[in-house]
Amino acid sequence: MTKAEVITEISDKTGIDKSDVSVTVEAFFNIVKNAMSEGNNIYVRGFGSFVNKKRKKKIARNISKNTAIVIDEHFVPSFKPSKVFVEKIKSSNKVKAAND
Numbered sequence: 001m002t003k004a005e006v007i008t009e010i011s012d013k014t015g016i017d018k019s020d021v022s023v024t025v026e027a028f029f030n031i032v033k034n035a036m037s038e039g040n041n042i043y044v045r046g047f048g049s050f051v052n053k054k055r056k057k058k059i060a061r062n063i064s065k066n067t068a069i070v071i072d073e074h075f076v077p078s079f080k081p082s083k084v085f086v087e088k089i090k091s092s093n094k095v096k097a098a099n100d
Contacts, residue, residue, distance in 0.1 A: 003025065006025065007021050007022050007025055010025070032050055036050060036052055036077055039052065044082075045082070046082055046084050046085070047081070047082055047084075047085055048079055048080055048081040048082045048085055049079070049080045049082075050077065050078075050079055051077075051078050051079075051080060052075045052076070052077060052078070053075065053076050053077075053078045054073065054074075054075055055071075055073065055074050055075070055076060056073055057070065057071065057072055057073045058070075058071050059071075
């Protein structure tokens with residue numbers, strides 16, 4: 001599902017104009033990105049958490065040059081779904097049918 005499809009579905013279900021929904025969705029994404037870039041995590045009860053995960057310093061290999069390179073410690077954005085969210089996916093018949 002794309003962002004445009006999400007916006008259309010929200011608009012259809014709520015009766016709010018698509019342009020207003022689009023502005024709201026974009027604002028939400030910008031708030032998440034800005035908050036996480038400042039080191040803050042975002043917790044949405046019943047949905048999940050947007051968190052910064054720390055990756056340790058490690059040595060990797062450049063296969064084409066056959067050399068070792070050092071990847072410094074860094075942070076990556078991550079999403080951790082809530083238990084309610086995970087249970088809804090586990091019990092979904094459509095997800096089970098799509099994976100069979």
